[in-house]
Amino acid sequence: MTEIPKAADADSVTEPASASTLLARYLHRQRETILDGQIAAGAHDDPDAVADMVVAARRARGALAAHRKTARTQPEVHRLIEELRWFGITVGSAHELRTQAAWLLAAADLLRPRYVRGPVRARISGYFADRTRPAWIAGRELLASPRFPAMVEDLMAEERLLRSTVVPGIDDVDNTAVLEALLERVRSRMRAVESARGEDTRDAAMHGLRKAIRRTRYYLESVDDVAPARNAQACQGLAAVQDLLGGHQDAAVAKHHLMQIAREAENAGESTFTYGLLLQREIDRAAQYSAALPSAYWQALRGARVMADVHLGSAAE
Template structure:
């Protein structure tokens, strides 16, 4: 079993004989001696330091009040998410899964041993509620036995907020510490400093030259920056999806769609003989995640529509049935999402994306100025969207028009993502285009959600009828969704005329 806590702290470099100043800053009623502790920690990483490169730390620590395994992810300045697991001889499987996207097939091995002699002081308010802890750590670091490197020693002061502490308190503590001659630590963690100070003194060895990167300002540089951003999102969101962090599945799906769209739209820049197979693997990943996200969207829509009805029109156990259906769908969709992340194909995809970034399959247009190439790419995607909207509007209402509008929605996403990728090159033009295309995508998305909702409501009504329950409310919700869809279809021509005139053409 693992637990997660949010850790907010700041570290300061200090002399060995440091005596922290009086910490009774504004808001602090008392300072109590929290005693002395010896903390023994062994940090784990891959041999080539993949976790450290991402600012992630994994350690097994004894001593103090939180013995066990600690996995820390950076969240923001001074803030990290700490996942804790009970003390065990080996790295817990739950924690290995959370770094799966970073370490890939590489084993986790001990990379650093730290011993901290800590003296802590607790800061409390006037009622005795803990606010923060300020500690002095005398640290000894060494690489594991047999590893090259030299030992290191230093002293640091750490100020950490209590669970409900306010960040402004850290500002007041910092002001007091800086006035006493301390300074903010240059390293974000003890491990980062230990790795730097214990590094072996070796002459750099010769290595093969890296492929030449595209020059700044070129189409190749702009496209690769966008690809790199989406690949990092895929890797970083993997543990969030596994932990069921809200909106994480959606954000990972968006990253896969952005990559696929980029590979298709940027065909003048990147060779599709290389990117098309990657696009297929990204499609597989998105499909594995889709079930969970689609379930979430449908559940929110149906429960929201039901809440809009007056109580007198809610006949039968409709809310209970909606919740039961969602629970039944959720179990299978969560399992499928984790399965697709654990699938060996996923690691192959991540490795091949890394290889593409390391040695990109650039085409001649990659060397041309980014504004010239990416403006043409965006115009082409807008033309595709225009054709699909036009075709959908020519069809009579019904299933065929619904499918055509769904295809137009896909084209709107692709054009929007092309505008986003082009923003560094085209600036405000691309920003305005992305905003306009988002409005079209949103309208078409609402229409598609209505199509899916009507299909689900019909199935729910049939099951309710079979169970002897009233089906009136489901029919009412179905009619409401049909009316909304008609409204979206009436609105589309006006919206598209308005938007199209503002898009690059």
Template sequence: MADHVEIERKYDAESDFVLPDLSDVPGVHAVGEPQTHLLVAKYFDTPDLRLAARGITLRRRRGGDDAGWHLKMPVGPDTKKELRAPLGRAQVVPARLAGLVSAHTRGEPLQPVATLETGRTVIRLLGPDGEVLAEVADDAVAGQVIAGADGESGGPPSGGTWREIEVELVDGPAALLKAVGKRVRKAGARKAESASKLGRVLEPVLARGREQRPPATGPAQGTAGAALTAYLAAQVDALLAHDPKARLAEYDAVHKMRVSVRRIRSALKSYRPVLDRSRTDALRPELKWLADELGAVRDLEVLRERFTGRLDALPADLAAHQGWLDALRNQETAAYRRLNTALGEPRYFRLLDALDELLADPPLTDRADREAAKELRRLVRQAWRKLQRAYDGIEAAPPEERDTARHETRKEAKRARYAAEAAQGVLGKPAATVAANAQAMQDVLGRFQDGVIAQEHLARIAADSTDPREAFTLGALYEIERAEARSALNDVAATWAKAGDPAALNALRL
């Protein structure tokens, strides 16, 4: 399955629009000969258009240089990640592409919802060595909604025709996209009303759906409930955005997805006074399950990256013995397979449905109606006091239990950080300072914890090793990890002295 990042801008144009000369645009050395294509695409979505509502398009297109199945997911302004698969069967979405959108479809069938026929004329803007900097497509489009695409069986299909200019970067700089767009607008085109052709043809259907929804009944603006709901919505959006990236094993995607899950779970705990626990407490074990599934991959990922970096710093004769590291990579690959299975389970989809319901009808208590700044100050200070008690408990614990106490302190630091981050939009710099201080404690204790875990992993491998050279390498790494853990431990008190400065917490006084 091929993929690439698509960076483009779209412009609407009248039928008599004439594409201007682009050969003298700064950076362009030549313009290629026009090429024409007839593109026929069928778009797939759930009956209630869940993908379209998220700006995601899934199509099977014939014609042109890239015939096949295309899945496009927004990743930023003017930018989409596009994944492709061969044409295959006309009515059967490739399983891999269907899986990448299953966090949205959640078991609902994917069916044809629209067709688009595009007469396309493409010119390529070339660099000094003939490289393609950008492609400019002049499209005459005819779109049609398939009857019943909005979940209703009756009614005639609808659609329309229009002309559109697409400017897509290939190997050119971002400035070229802007320069070509300026030239096209000067010639009479205008910024497109829709970010996609499908969005344009489906907009009447989506608009009817929006009109039929009951009016929102969320908490009043300026209240603690409104602030918390906005934070939770942002984290759910992050979870959904990183879901397909985690399935594809993109760098750091599993970590970011797990962080969003942990933030949701932490908020449900730290902000309990403003939440109806009869509805939220059942969510927390399900969120923990998902975090653990992600963590199984992330922990192996961290160890592999950590040990790879350590080996790069060792003499070549020691770093040559890496059979055990290959085994770790294999474990990580297997963990990714298990994660993909978990992300396709009904349990995961039920959790996502529950999060949607939580946002649609927030389970708030009377305290959620209080003024946001006052209530959030209380809750952030409360989270910090729990961290302070946990830190004090390290010295109070018996020596053999202090590592456990440090781990609990790290967890409280993480909760205090997330509680302060959730309040940052309301409380501003004071909350940001508390979040940064909590993160400093989380990081220093995390360095210690990571060193301990690394030592334990190396000791297990060494116990099974029969190669003296490999055992020597493992021993060298073990000593490095022990020194790292000791260094982190020596930094804890100084980090707390700075992070625990009363001035930061005093700024949150009522």
């Protein structure tokens, strides 16, 4: 696996805190985390070693995508966003499968012995092993391929551009408008959750809201020099909702895996009773997260609205 040398951070105390400069600093931190993750993954050959670098890729992508005008009108930025998306999915897939396997095995262990019918642990372990190994091979191949350093180079080039010039769609746009657009996206996704009918539709709507919350949080992280204390509070509220929605998504994905595992067990002539119990557990877990959403959502939205007011005040000055 070829390691990519890290570039020195070009930050200085005299650098103006423009929107593009703040974004450049944020992208630099994420790039450093991605490179650290590459070293860790190569040293340990462990899918769990990539967790931080996958989150860093999401942070970089979310912060860039928040500037919708730039993402839409500049092909190189749009391409970088898509590369970061592809990277996160491919490299993080094995880690997510291992996390799901550990969760479902732990859930099976909590059942009373009389409720465990058939080779449940072996069936769950085998199901995920068949999927995790190929996913991790694909992730390692990606890290060793020319496409990975090309993505890092593109990220570095975007940092240099942001530090050296006014970037259309970032410095010439009021940051309040950026945040307001993000919050409107969040509100729209929440309305979709509230109007969703049917389990699958609601699961999809909750996942859509999670992505909108995540993008808003990462944008605020990228401009944390603006009222740092209030920014941290707003990000904390958004992170709480993101965690809640992440738990719901984990339950939704677990349901999908359990239905497939039950189908394999049925085809093998095994009892599916235990998988039904585990499936109901995930249905109940998703319902609990769904019930907790409204209060957490409104609290987080109030904090984000405060930041919009702070941005507006800064723009007026």
